[in-house]
Amino acid sequence: MNRAWSTDAVYGAEAALMATLPDGELMARAVEGLALVAAARLQECDGAAVAALVGPGNNGADALYAVARLAEAGWNAVALHDEVVHEGARAAAEEAGVLLTTDPAALAEADVVLDGILGIGARPGLPPWAAAWAGWTSVSPLSAGRSVAPTWRATTTSCCSDRASPRP
Numbered sequence: 001m002n003r004a005w006s007t008d009a010v011y012g013a014e015a016a017l018m019a020t021l022p023d024g025e026l027m028a029r030a031v032e033g034l035a036l037v038a039a040a041r042l043q044e045c046d047g048a049a050v051a052a053l054v055g056p057g058n059n060g061a062d063a064l065y066a067v068a069r070l071a072e073a074g075w076n077a078v079a080l081h082d083e084v085v086h087e088g089a090r091a092a093a094e095e096a097g098v099l100l101t102t103d104p105a106a107l108a109e110a111d112v113v114l115d116g117i118l119g120i121g122a123r124p125g126l127p128p129w130a131a132a133w134a135g136w137t138s139v140s141p142l143s144a145g146r147s148v149a150p151t152w153r154a155t156t157t158s159c160c161s162d163r164a165s166p167r168p
Contacts, residue, residue, distance in 0.1 A: 010120045027062060034066040035073075038112050042075060047111025049076040052098075053133055054085060055117040061086035063116025068096040078106045082129040104133050 005013075018026050038050055052067040054060040064079055064086065071077035071093070078099040081090075093100060107113065117130045126134060 007120050027058065027065070030062045031065040031069065034062060034114060035069040038066060038070055038114060039073065039075070041112050042070075045111055049078070049109045050112045050114065051077070051107050051110035052079040052114040053117050053130070054079050054081040054089075055119070055130065056082065056084035056086075057119050057121070058086070059119035060116040061089040063114040064089035064093050064098075066114055067098055068092040071096040071098045076109070078110065080104060080106060080133055082127075107133070 014026065042048070042050060050067055050070050052063040054064045060081070064081075065088075067077045067079050068089070077093075077096070078101060079093055080101060080103075082102070090100070099106065117126065117133070125131075
């Protein structure tokens with residue numbers, strides 16, 4: 001059975017948990033889980049390249065930090081971003097050698113794509129800058145009508161356990 005919680009309930013649960021953890025620990029856990037799952041998927045598909053779709057919030061930071069970890073581990077990594085990016089995550093990505101770009105064509109070589117566009121505070125629809133990216137991860141001119149790469153939302157690993165597993 002799938003369960004759903006309201007945005008306020010999730011924010012409340014996160015706030016309660018963050019009050020018991022060192023600063024940044026919750027994000028570090030999300031990043032670690034996402035990077036581990038992405039690396040496993042890259043290995044499963046004999047892939048070499050990972051891309052992150054980076055929005056302006058914490059979800060974008062999760063994806064950007066995760067792609068930085070993957071670059072440090074030797075994977076080819078690119079991050080597609082808009083104007084506003086979490087500064088700490090940007091610095092980590094730059095230091096790790098992640099290609100930071102606004103050109104969606106950079107997604108063409110990705111074997112796995114991490115979706116950090118929007119988080120729990122999102123509203124229906126995508127911002128125009130993200131809508132332009134969406135086609136590049138499903139049907140794009142470079143994919144001849146097939147999926148360019150499996151895509152996982154950064155939030156799918158924000159609560160890691162043996163039972164939690166992102167689904168494409």
